[in-house]
Amino acid sequence: xxxxxxxxxxxxxxxxxxxxxxxxxxxxxxxxxxxxxxxxxxxxxxxxxxxxxxxxxxxxxxxxxxxxxxxxxxxxxxxxxxxxxxxxxxxxxxxxxxxxxxxxxxxxxxxxxxxxxxxxxxxxxxxxxxxxxxxxxxxxxxxxxxxxxxxxxxxxxxxxxxxxxxxxxxxxxxxxxxxxxxxxxxxxxxxxxxxxxxxxxxxxxxxxxxxxxxxxxxxxxxxxxxxxxxxxxxxxxxxxxxxxxxxxxxxxxxxxxxxxxxxxxxxxxxxxxxxxxxxxxxxxxxxxxxxxxxxxxxxxxxxxxxxxxxxxxxxxxxxxxxxxxxxxxxxxxxxxxxxxxxxxxxxxxxxxxxxxxxxxxxxxxxxxxxxxxxxxxxxxxxxxxxxxxxxxxxxxxxxxxxxxxxxxxxxxxxxxxxxxx
Amino acid sequence: xxxxxxxxxxxxxxxxxxxxxxxxxxxxxxxxxxxxxxxxxxxxxxxxxxxxxxxxxxxxxxxxxxxxxxxxxxxxxxxxxxxxxxxxxxxxxxxxxxxxxxxxxxxxxxxxxxxxxxxxxxxxxxxxxxxxxxxxxxxxxxxxxxxxxxxxxxxxxxxxxxxxxxxxxxxxxxxxxxxxxxxxxxxxxxxxxxxxxxxxxxxxxxxxxxxxxxxxxxxxxxxxxxxxxxxxxxxxxxxxxxxxxxxxxxxxxxxxxxxxxxxxxxxxxxxxxxxxxxxxxxxxxxxxxxxxxxxxxxxxxxxxxxxxxxxxxxxxxxxx
Numbered sequence: 001x002x003x004x005x006x007x008x009x010x011x012x013x014x015x016x017x018x019x020x021x022x023x024x025x026x027x028x029x030x031x032x033x034x035x036x037x038x039x040x041x042x043x044x045x046x047x048x049x050x051x052x053x054x055x056x057x058x059x060x061x062x063x064x065x066x067x068x069x070x071x072x073x074x075x076x077x078x079x080x081x082x083x084x085x086x087x088x089x090x091x092x093x094x095x096x097x098x099x100x101x102x103x104x105x106x107x108x109x110x111x112x113x114x115x116x117x118x119x120x121x122x123x124x125x126x127x128x129x130x131x132x133x134x135x136x137x138x139x140x141x142x143x144x145x146x147x148x149x150x151x152x153x154x155x156x157x158x159x160x161x162x163x164x165x166x167x168x169x170x171x172x173x174x175x176x177x178x179x180x181x182x183x184x185x186x187x188x189x190x191x192x193x194x195x196x197x198x199x200x201x202x203x204x205x206x207x208x209x210x211x212x213x214x215x216x217x218x219x220x221x222x223x224x225x226x227x228x229x230x231x232x233x234x235x236x237x238x239x240x241x242x243x244x245x246x247x248x249x250x251x252x253x254x255x256x257x258x259x260x261x262x263x264x265x266x267x268x269x270x271x272x273x274x275x276x277x278x279x280x281x282x283x284x285x286x287x288x289x290x291x292x293x294x295x296x297x298x299x300x301x302x303x304x305x306x307x308x309x310x311x312x313x314x315x316x317x318x319x320x321x322x323x324x325x326x327x328x329x330x331x332x333x334x335x336x337x338x339x340x341x342x343x344x345x346x347x348x349x350x351x352x353x354x355x356x357x358x359x360x361x362x363x364x365x366x367x368x369x370x371x372x373x374x375x376x377x378x379x380x381x382x383x384x385x386x387x388x389x390x391x392x393x394x395x396x397x398x399x400x401x402x403x404x405x406x407x408x409x410x411x412x413x414x415x416x417x418x419x420x421x
Numbered sequence: 422x423x424x425x426x427x428x429x430x431x432x433x434x435x436x437x438x439x440x441x442x443x444x445x446x447x448x449x450x451x452x453x454x455x456x457x458x459x460x461x462x463x464x465x466x467x468x469x470x471x472x473x474x475x476x477x478x479x480x481x482x483x484x485x486x487x488x489x490x491x492x493x494x495x496x497x498x499x500x501x502x503x504x505x506x507x508x509x510x511x512x513x514x515x516x517x518x519x520x521x522x523x524x525x526x527x528x529x530x531x532x533x534x535x536x537x538x539x540x541x542x543x544x545x546x547x548x549x550x551x552x553x554x555x556x557x558x559x560x561x562x563x564x565x566x567x568x569x570x571x572x573x574x575x576x577x578x579x580x581x582x583x584x585x586x587x588x589x590x591x592x593x594x595x596x597x598x599x600x601x602x603x604x605x606x607x608x609x610x611x612x613x614x615x616x617x618x619x620x621x622x623x624x625x626x627x628x629x630x631x632x633x634x635x636x637x638x639x640x641x642x643x644x645x646x647x648x649x650x651x652x653x654x655x656x657x658x659x660x661x662x663x664x665x666x667x668x669x670x671x672x673x674x675x676x677x678x679x680x681x682x683x684x685x686x687x688x689x690x691x692x693x694x695x696x697x698x699x700x701x702x703x704x705x706x707x708x709x710x711x712x713x714x715x716x717x718x719x720x721x722x723x724x725x726x727x728x729x730x731x732x733x734x735x736x737x738x739x740x741x
Contacts (some may be wrong), residue, residue, distance in 0.1 A: 080696055086559075086655045088695060090648055091452035094575070095696050098449040115561055115650040123574075139561070181549070182557045210549065211557055 034076035035069070035343065037061070037333065038096035039106035039131075042113070045084025049237070049268065050109045052315035053131060054079055055306055056326025057106070064330070070337050082108050089116040097124060103343050104333050106326070107131050111184065118142065127345040129329040130370070132322060134159065134184060137369045144349040145370040148329040150287060152375025153367055157191030160232070160285055162379035162403035163261035164195040166412060167230045172258060176205035176228035178219065178235075178243075179262075185234035188262045192232045204228050213239060216246040224250065230258035240265035241275065248278045257414045260284040266382070267321040269390050276388040281418030286378045288320045288361060289399040291409035298360040302327055318393060328359035335359075379403040383410070383418055424595055431587040438583040442576040451579040453692040455647055458582040459640050460688040463661065464668035464680035465589040466636030470629045471666070472674030473602055475609030476526070480537030481665030483544050484514050484634045486656035488641030490554055493562050493651050497553075503564070503581060507642040514638020515631040522630030526623065529612075545657040559652025562645035578643045585643075589636045593677040596632070605629055637665070664688070667711045673721030682722055 043051045061077045069075055078100050082088045089108055096102045105121065105128040107114040114133040121128045122142040130136055130147045135156035137145040151159045167175065175196045179189035186208065196203050204226040207219060220243070223231060231252065235243055240263040252259065260282040265271045267286055272279065288294060290303075306319045335357050336348040356365045365373040380399040385392065392398055400410035422430075445451070463481055470476050491513040492506035501509070517540075525536040549557045567577030596602045604625045607615035616622050645651045664687065672683025690706060718725045 083695075085658065085660075086648055086650055086652060087456075087644075087658070090575070091449070091456060091692065092696065094449040094452040098447045112559055112650070112652055115559070116648045119563060119649045184558070186556075186558065 032073070034074040035071070035104075035337075036076045036078055036100060036102040037104045037106070037330070038078040038080075038100055038102035040080045040082035040089055040092045040096075040108045040113070042084040042109055043079075043081040045082075047084035047109055047113075049316070050322055052310060052313075052319055053109060053322045053326045055309050055313070055315070055319070056323035057330060058309075059302060059305055059323075060327045060330030060334070064334050070334060071341065071343065075334075078102060082113060084113070086113050086116045089113050090120065093117045093120055097126065104345075104348075105129070106329055107133055107136070109322070110134075111136055118145075121145065125345065127333075127349055129332055131326060131329060135187075137371075141369050143353075143368070143370075144345055146329075146332055146349075146352055146366055147371045148325045148332070150361070150372050150374075150376035152377070153371050153373065155371060155375070156187050157194065158375060159377050160188050160192060160234070160262045161195055161375065162285070162377060163230075163232055163258075163283065164192060164199060164201075166283065166379055166403050167196075167201065167258055168199040170257060170412065172229040173201055174204045174227065174229045174255070175201045176207075176223045176226055176231045177203060178205075178207050178209070178223065178231065178233045180211045180213075180235050180239055181208045182211050182236070184264075185236075185262065188234045189232070192234075192261070209239070211236065211239070214242045216243050217250060220246045220250045220252070224253045227253060227255040229255055231256060232261040233259070234262035235264065237265035237268065237271060241271060244275050244278050244282070252415070254416065256416070258283055258412075259415050261379075269316050269318040269393070272318075272385075272393055273388050273390050277385050279382040280385050281382065281413065281415040283379055283381045283402060283412070286320070286380045286399065287322075288324050289378065289380055289401065290320070290394060291396050291399070291401050291407070293401060293407040293409045294362075296360055296362045297358065299324060302360050317390060324361050328361045328364070331359040332357055332364075376404065376407070378407060381410075381412060381418065383413060424591075424598070427594060428591050431591050435580075435584050435587050438580050439570070441580070442570075442572045448573055448575050451573075451575045455575065455579045455582050455643075456692055457685060457688040458579070458586045459644070460664055460668060460684040461586045461681055462582065462589045462640035463637050463665045464672075464684040465586075465593045465677065466633050466640065467665040468633075468669040468674055468677070468680040469593060469596060469636065470626075470633040472669050472679065473597065473605040473609065474626060474629045476529070476626070476629075477534045477666070478537045478633070479534050479662055479666065480521070480540040481637055482657045482659065482661035483537070483540040484517060484637035485641040485644075485661050485665075486541075486548070486653070487517055487544055488514050488638030489644040489651055489656045490548060490641075491638065492642035493560060493645045494554065496562065496564070496645070497560070503578075503643060503646060507581070507585065507639050510642035511635040511639040515635035517638070518630035518632070518634025519627055521634070522627045526626045526630070541657050541662065545653050548653040548656075555651065557653065559650060560645075561650055563649060564646040574646065578647045581643050582640075585639050589639070590677055590681060592632065592636070593680075597677055601625060601628065663708075663711075664691075669721070671710060671714050671721055673723030675720065675723065679721050679723050686722075 041051055041054050042048050057077055061075045064075045080092045082092055105126055107128055107130045109131050111133045114136045118136055118140050122140050127144040132149045134151055177189050177192050179185040193203055205223050263284050266279055266284050302324060306323055310317050310319055332352060336351045340347045340351050352366055356363050367373050379402050381402050383400050385398055401407050402412050467478060467481050471478050488510035491510040495501045495506045495509045521540055525533055548554050567574050571577040604620045607620050608622055612622055668683035668687050669680040671687060673679030
C-alpha cells in the first residue's frame with residue numbers, strides 16, 4: 001500500500017493527538033480528581049486467606065467519603081491482585097505510582113511481599129503503611145513508613161516476648177522451642193531462646209522443621225521426653241492444625257503448663273471452628289479479641305459492618321486478625337491529612353511521627369522508623385471453648401488476655417486443667 | 422537475512438534501547454517490559470531443546486531459579502557487578518543442563534519430562550535448606566545504584582534484559598541455521614534414523630541442554646536486582662515452567678520466531694490482565710490457550726500462517 005505525503009501528514013497528526021490526549025486529559029482532571037490510595041492484596045494464591053483485608057480498606061474509604069472525603073475530595077481505593085507472588089509486586093506498585101498516580105500506599109500483606117517494594121518506596125520517597133509486615137523497615141529506615149501492626153520496637157525478635165513473660169511469672173524453668181523453618185518463625189524462635197536464657201530458663205529442646213511437614217508425632221514424642229514446663233511453638237496454619245491434633249492424641253506429659261506462643265492459624269475462624277475444644281489451654285498471640293479491656297472507639301461498629309460483607313464474600317467471618325488493622329492503616333492517612341490540611345507526603349509523615357493517632361485498634365504512637373512505640377501483641381488463652389460454633393468467639397471469656405498486663409482480662413489456667421474442661 | 426546482518430539488527434535494537442528512558446518517561450512500562458523480555462529469553466532458551474530437538478522440558482523454572490540464586494550468591498559473596506552475575510549464572514545453567522542431560526537424555530518423551538520436574542524439586546529443596554541463600558524465608562538483594570544514564574534501576578535491568586534477549590535470539594537463529602540445528606531437527610524427526618545417518622545424537626543433545634540451560638539461567642540472573650528480594654517459591658515457580666512451555670507452543674517451535682512471538686503475546690496479555698482483570702486469570706488463560714493451540718494449531722501461530730498460505734500458493738499456480 002502506498003501512502004501519499006498528505007496522508008502521511010494526516011496520520012502523523014492523528015497519532016500525535018492520540019498520544020498526547022491521555023496526558024492532556026489527566027492534567028485537566030488532576031485538580032478535582034479523587035485522593036487515591038492504592039495497594040496490592042493477595043486475592044488469589046497461597047496467601048488468599050488474607051484477602052479479607054480489602055474489607056477493612058473499603059469500610060475506611062466508605063466512612064471517609066460519607067464524612068465528606070479528604071480535604072473535600074473523594075477517596076478512591078485501587079487494589080490489584082498480586083497472586084501472592086513477590087515477582088508481581090514491583091510492576092503493580094509502579095503501575096499504582098506511575099500510571100494511577102496514587103497519593104498514598106499500603107504495602108501488600110506480610111514481610112515477603114513487602115520486601116520487594118521497600119527499596120522502591122524509599123527511592124521514590126513515598127508514604128507507605130506496612131500491613132502486618134515484620135521488620136520491613138529495620139534496614140532501610142525509610143522515614144515515611146508506618147506500621148499498622150502492634151509488633152512494637154525490635155518486633156523481629158521480641159514480638160512474642162509476652163509468652164516468655166508469662167512463663168517467667170509462673171516459674172517455668174524448662175522451655176522447649178519448636179519452629180517452622182521460615183523467616184517469621186525462625187527469628188521469633190531465636191528471640192525466644194535469647195529471652196529464655198535472659199530469664200535463666202533451660203532450653204531443653206530447640207527444633208526446626210521444614211514448612212511442608214505435616215506429621216508431628218515423632219517431634220511431639222521427642223519434646224515430651226524432655227519434660228518441658230513450657231513449649232513455645234512458631235507455626236503456620238496447616239502445621240498449627242497438625243500440631244494441635246498431635247498434642248491432643250499424644251499429649252505433652254504432666255510437666256507442661258504452657259503451650260503455644262507464635263502459632264499462626266488459631267486467629268482464623270476456619271481453624272477455630274475445626275479445632276474447637278482442642279484449643280482449650282493453648283496460650284497464643286493475637287492482635288485483637290473482643291475482651292472488655294479492648295473496647296476501642298469504633299471497633300464494635302466496624303466488626304458489625306464487617307460481618308455481613310465477610311459472609312457474602314465467604315471470607316473469615318470473625319475478622320479480628322487483619323481487617324481492623326487495615327481500617328486503622330487508613331485512619332493514619334485520614335487523621336494526618338485532616339490535621340495538616342495537606343496531601344504532602346513529608347508533612348503527613350512528620351505529623352504522624354510527632355502525634356498519637358486514635359484508631360479502632362487504640363491510640364498509636366510511632367517511633368523514628370514507623371514502628372509502634374509500645375509492643376501490644378496480645379497473649380490470649382483459649383478457655384471454655386465448647387463445640388465448634390464460631391459465634392462463641394464473638395463473646396468475651398473464650399480468648400482471655402493474659403499479657404500485656406494493661407489489657408489483661410483474666411487469669412492463666414494451667415494447660416492440663418484448661419484442657420479438662 | 423544473513424547472520425551478520427541479523428546480529429547487526431539485534432545490536433541496533435539494543436542501542437535503541439539505550440535511548441528508551443528518554444523517550445518513555447513512565448517507569449511502569451519498563452517494569453512490565455522487563456517481564457515480557459524475560460519470557461522472550463526463557464521461551465527462546467526452552468525452544469533450543471524442547472523445539473529444535475523435541476525434548477519437552479518441564480524444568481525451566483529450575484534453570485531460571487538456579488540463575489537467580491547464582492547471581493544473588495555472586496553478589497552477596499563477592500560483590501560482583503551484574504554482567505559477571507549473568508555470566509556466572511549462564512555458566513551454572515550450562516553445567517546444570519549438561520549434568521541433567523547426561524543423566525536423563527537416555528530416556529525420552531514423558532519420562533524425560535518427569536525427570537526435569539524432579540530437578541525443580543531438588544534445587545528448591547536445596548535452597549530451602551541453605552542458610553546462606555536465605556533458606557525458606559528468602560533474601561533481600563539491594564543492588565548498587567544503576568549507571569546515571571538510565572535514570573532508575575528498572576530502566577537499567579530492562580536494558581540488560583534486552584541485551585540478553587538479543588543475544589539469545591541471535592544464538593537461537595544461528596543454531597537453527599547451522600549444522601547443529603539440522604542435527605537437532607533430525608533427532609526430533611527420528612533419533613534412531615539420525616544416529617544411523619551419522620548424527621552425533623548424544624553430543625548434540627548435550628550441547629542443546631547446555632545452551633538451553635545457560636540461556637534460561639541467564640534470564641534469571643537480573644531477577645534479584647529487579648525485585649530486590651529472592652525467595653525459592655517465586656524463583657522456582659510453576660508458572661515460569663508453564664509459560665516456558667506455552668509460549669513456544671503458541672508461537673511455533675520450528676524456528677526462532679515462534680518463542681519470540683508467543684512470549685510477546687502471552688506475557689503482554691498476562692501483564693495487562695494483572696492490572697485489569699486481577700485474578701488467577703493469568704494461569705487460566707495460559708492453560709486454555711495452551712489446550713486450544715495443542716488441539717487446533719499444534720504447529721503454533723507460525724504453523725497456522727503457513728497452513729493459511731499454502732492454498733493461496735496453489736491457487737496462484739505457484740509451486741509449493
